[in-house]
Amino acid sequence: xxxxxxxxxxxxxxxxxxxxxxxxxxxxxxxxxxxxxxxxxxxxxxxxxxxxxxxxxxxxxxxxxxxxxxxxxxxxxxxxxxxxxxxxxxxxxxxxxxxxxxxxxxxxxxxxxxxxxxxxxxxxxxxxxxxxxxxxxxxxxxxxxxxxxxxxxxxxxxxxxxxxxxxxxxxxxxxxxxxxxxxxxxxxxxxxxxxxxxxxxxxxxxxxxxxxxxxxxxxxxxxxxxxxxxxxxxxxxxxxxxxxxxxxxxxxxxxxxxxxxxxxxxxxxxxxxxxxxxxxxxxxxxxxxxxxxxxxxxxxxxxxxxxxxxxxxxxxxxxxxxxxxxxxxxxxxxxxxxxxxxxxxxxxxxxxxxxxxxxxxxxxxxxxxxxxxxxxxxxx
Amino acid sequence: xxxxxxxxxxxxxxxxxxxxxxxxxxxxxxxxxxxxxxxxxxxxxxxxxxxxxxxxxxxxxxxxxxxxxxxxxxxxxxxxxxxxxxxxxxxxxxxxxxxxxxxxxxxxxxxxxxxxxxxxxxxxxxxxxxxxxxxxxxxxxxxxxxxxxxxxxxxxxxxxxxxxxxxxxxxxxxxxxxxxxxxxxxxxxxxxxxxxxxxxxxxxxxxxxxxxxxxxxxxxx
Numbered sequence: 001x002x003x004x005x006x007x008x009x010x011x012x013x014x015x016x017x018x019x020x021x022x023x024x025x026x027x028x029x030x031x032x033x034x035x036x037x038x039x040x041x042x043x044x045x046x047x048x049x050x051x052x053x054x055x056x057x058x059x060x061x062x063x064x065x066x067x068x069x070x071x072x073x074x075x076x077x078x079x080x081x082x083x084x085x086x087x088x089x090x091x092x093x094x095x096x097x098x099x100x101x102x103x104x105x106x107x108x109x110x111x112x113x114x115x116x117x118x119x120x121x122x123x124x125x126x127x128x129x130x131x132x133x134x135x136x137x138x139x140x141x142x143x144x145x146x147x148x149x150x151x152x153x154x155x156x157x158x159x160x161x162x163x164x165x166x167x168x169x170x171x172x173x174x175x176x177x178x179x180x181x182x183x184x185x186x187x188x189x190x191x192x193x194x195x196x197x198x199x200x201x202x203x204x205x206x207x208x209x210x211x212x213x214x215x216x217x218x219x220x221x222x223x224x225x226x227x228x229x230x231x232x233x234x235x236x237x238x239x240x241x242x243x244x245x246x247x248x249x250x251x252x253x254x255x256x257x258x259x260x261x262x263x264x265x266x267x268x269x270x271x272x273x274x275x276x277x278x279x280x281x282x283x284x285x286x287x288x289x290x291x292x293x294x295x296x297x298x299x300x301x302x303x304x305x306x307x308x309x310x311x312x313x314x315x316x317x318x319x320x321x322x323x324x325x326x327x328x329x330x331x332x333x334x335x336x337x338x339x340x341x342x343x344x345x346x347x348x349x350x351x352x353x354x355x356x357x358x359x360x361x362x363x364x365x366x367x368x369x370x371x372x373x374x375x376x377x378x379x380x
Numbered sequence: 381x382x383x384x385x386x387x388x389x390x391x392x393x394x395x396x397x398x399x400x401x402x403x404x405x406x407x408x409x410x411x412x413x414x415x416x417x418x419x420x421x422x423x424x425x426x427x428x429x430x431x432x433x434x435x436x437x438x439x440x441x442x443x444x445x446x447x448x449x450x451x452x453x454x455x456x457x458x459x460x461x462x463x464x465x466x467x468x469x470x471x472x473x474x475x476x477x478x479x480x481x482x483x484x485x486x487x488x489x490x491x492x493x494x495x496x497x498x499x500x501x502x503x504x505x506x507x508x509x510x511x512x513x514x515x516x517x518x519x520x521x522x523x524x525x526x527x528x529x530x531x532x533x534x535x536x537x538x539x540x541x542x543x544x545x546x547x548x549x550x551x552x553x554x555x556x557x558x559x560x561x562x563x564x565x566x567x568x569x570x571x572x573x574x575x576x577x578x579x580x581x582x583x584x585x586x587x588x589x590x591x592x593x594x595x596x597x598x599x600x601x
Contacts, residue, residue, distance in 0.1 A: 070453035073490035138393060145408055156420035159504070165490045173495070174422070201392045204385030304451060304496055 008357060017041055021361070025054050030368065031128065032375030036352075043360045048353040052346070055379040063339040068094055068169065068306045071339065075326075076163040078341065079377040081124060084117040084154070085319040087167035092248060093315030093326035094169040098308035106171040106296040107250045111287045112184065113154070113166065114249075114317075115280045119191065120147040121320035122231075122273040122280075123198070125372050129270060130202060132369040133211055139201060146194050149187055156180060170301030181288060188284045195277050203274070212267035216355040216367035219264060226351040229344050230322025231272040232371060236264035242318035249317075254286045269370040307334055321345050321372050341380060345373040421539055424504035426484045427493055429526045432469060436527040441501035443468065444477040448493035448502060456486035457493065468499075469548065470555035480523040485515060500544050506536045 024035035033054035039047040059078065063071035075090045076083035088110055095102065102110075127143030151161040157180055158166040158173070166173055202208050218228070223236040233240055241258045243251040259275035261268035310332040316325035322344025329338040348371050356364045400407040410417055431439035444461040460479035468474045493502050505528075512518040534541040 066453055067451065069492065070451065073453050073488055073492065076490075077488075142396065145406075148408060152420075155423055157422065159420075159422040159424040159491060160489065163489065165492075173491075197392055197395075201389045202385075205389050206382060206385050209385070304447075 008354065018046065023361075023364070024051075031373055032378075034373070034375055034378070036364065036368075038361065038364065040361060043362075045356050045359055045361060045364060048356045048364065050349055050352050052349070052375070052378050055375045057380065059380040060339050060341060064336055067304070067334050068308075068336065069303050071336075072168070073163065073165045076165055077376055078343065078380060079319065079321065079324075079345065079374045080162060081374055082117045082121050082320050083162060083164045084113040084166060085317060085324065087164065088114055088249075089315055089317045089319065089324040090326045091167045091169045091315075092317060093313050093328045094306070094308070096315050097311060097313035097328050097330055098169065098306060100170045100301055101298055103171055103295050103298060104250075104292050105175070105294045108287050108291040109172055109176055109296060110167065111249055111251065111254075112176075112284060112291070113157070113164075115283050115287070116150050116153065116184070118320040119277055119280045119284075120150040121372075122277050123147055123194075125320075125369075126198065126270060126273055129266075129366065129369040130208075132365050133208065135202065135208075139198070142194075142198060142201070146191070153180070153183060153187065156183075168297065168301075168303055169306070170303075171295070171297030173297075175296045181291065184284070185288055188281055188288070191281050191284075192278070195274065195281070199274050203271075209267065211363075212270060212366065212370075213263070213265055215266045215359060215363050216370065217263065217265045218351065218355055222351065222354060223264065226347075226354075228322070228348050228351055230318070230320070230348065230372075231276060232269060232322065232348050234258065235261035235268040235272045237262055242316055242323055246316060248315075251283075253290070254283045256283050266366055266370045305334055307332060312338075316342070319344060321374070321377070322348055341377075343377045343380060345371070345375075346378040349373055349378060419506050421537060423506050424489055424491055425508045426487055426489060426505050426510075426521075427482060427491075427502050427526075428505045428528045429480065429523065430501055430503055430530055430533055431527050432530050434529075436524075436529075438466065439529075440476055440523075440527060441469070441499050442477050442480060443474040443499055443501070444480075445499070447496050447498070451492055451496045453490060453492060454486050454488055456483045456488075457481070458483075470552050471559070472555075477523060480526060482521045482526060483519065484510070484521055485519040500548060503533055503537070503540075 019040045021038045021040055022035060023038055024030040025033040030036070035051040035054070037047075037049040037051060038045055057077070059074055063074060066074075072087060072090060075086040078086050094100070123143040123146050127140035130139040131137070154164055154166075155161045157176055158164040218232065218236050220236045220238060223233050224238060228236075229240070229242075237260055239258055239260055242248065244258060256279045259272055259279065261272055308330045310330055312327070312329040314325055314327045316323055318324075323342065324344055325342035327338070327340040327342070328336045331337040352368065352371065355367050359367070396406055430441050432441065433439040444459055446459050446461075449455075449457045449459045458479065458481040459477050462476050462478040465473040465475050489504070491504055494504055530541070530545070534545070
């Protein structure tokens with residue numbers, strides 16, 4: 001496989017034929033402050049270099065200098081579209097490090113909020129991807145209309161729409177009321193209808209198919225070798241989902257399928273999100289049916305001044321974008337000795353050049369869109 | 381048939397367009413400054429300080445313990461302790477914050493200060509229209525701007541406030557009962573001390589003095 005990597009087209013400048021374009025950092029198609037140095041021959045991409053770091057906020061060092069509790073609101077700001085799953089990844093790592101138990105009800109609520117987050121992330125992503133292709137506005141507005149309902153639920157539960165800061169090691173900050181759970185039930189009864197509508201909108205659209213099928217193909221072996229995770233990996237046909245592999249939380253109690261793609265092109269990645277949205281609704285239905293009564297927080301856990309024993313732990317979850325991991329080393333003091341995030345977006349982004357070579361520059365935009373990046377997480 | 385998918389998509393758009401005239405679900409836009417959606421109970425923006433009664437200085441619940449200052453992730457709270465003391469809601473003498481500043485341009489509305497406060501003194505506000513023309517002075521909220529009465533809290537977070545008030549009333553009652561018990565015990569002790577025949581002539585005064593001391597010490601609790 002290594003040979004195949006080295007075998008890619010090499011940039012050989014020819015007199016007056018190669019044009020260098022700097023796409024970004026302020027370009028509407030780059031989903032944030034992200035730059036691509038593209039070398040073009042006519043419209044064809046000869047070389048592409050992703051440049052990131054414009055949104056670097058020193059997340060890891062800040063977390064190393066604060067208490068364990070103080071890092072939770074910062075994790076909201078990694079992937080600012082999915083704060084609930086970021087919280088979960090971090091608290092899972094701390095729970096492993098300190099050996100804390102989580103009450104049953106809290107585990108179910110975590111699944112509910114994480115799956116709602118996955119739904120709104122995928123809906124938003126498809127909206128943005130179609131917007132990048134020129135379907136200006138309409139799909140994005142439909143996606144945001146649904147997303148709004150989920151964010152309203154988050155606000156009434158945790159107090160904030162996007163920066164939820166909801167999970168704590170050993171449980172959750174507040175319990176969900178019965179009314180809130182009923183509202184979620186009412187909402188997820190509507191979601192399959194929305195997915196149907198969203199799918200019918202453009203799924204069989206001939207222009208979309210011509211544009212995306214065969215574009216940005218990521219071969220199965222290359223995807224594995226580049227440690228790509230999440231829907232991108234599954235679109236290339238690799239059956240790997242942390243929810244199934246790692247059995248974190250209570251995911252092993254729900255029956256759901258992991259959708260797999262075949263071609264690994266932009267169209268497969270688009271379909272992967274649609275199919276995952278359907279599976280998400282299934283998980284939500286089961287979780288809301290089985291949710292037990294009880295406390296959501298272990299009363300013995302010291303949130304303030306937590307001092308885990310010296311050691312290390314790696315907590316990983318299937319975030320909407322891929323494997324989100326938090327690695328912590330404790331030296332027995334009140335703040336982590338080492339704190340490291342494995343951001344799925346950044347690692348999925350490293351393979352961008354191999355997907356883009358030989359395509360037109362307009363295809364670069366949709367290939368990047370299908371990777372699903374959030375720059376807050378890429379740069380941290 | 382070529383174009384079938386496009387037509388199928390246009391049917392969806394048309395359904396949404398005409399549906400927006402009849403279904404509230406398809407037309408979610410709110411004409412913001414004129415029309416406002418109610419905020420949920422849990423909604424939070426920036427923290428404020430609570431005081432009981434009418435006087436913001438006398439009733440301020442904060443005792444300048446500086447826990448929130450230490451726990452605040454972006455360190456946006458600045459507290460300076462007072463030199464003197466004032467009685468709190470159960471009558472115990474406590475220091476109070478001489479200076480309490482929150483830099484809301486740094487604050488990230490995470491609510492950790494509210495969670496860690498053991499005195500129910502800091503809570504989250506719901507006011508979000510805070511734009512100003514001065515990003516330095518006017519975004520640094522001082523104690524005067526932060527202090528808000530308990531009635532305001534009851535208005536913006538009714539359920540939470542009811543729970544807090546109930547707990548505080550119970551605490552105050554318990555403290556009162558404890559103080560009364562301590563007073564009674566001190567009196568009993570004094571009475572007992574008085575009843576015991578003094579050994580020497582001068583010790584009669586000496587026995588009364590510690591009892592009085594115990595009384596003053598016991599009563600504020």
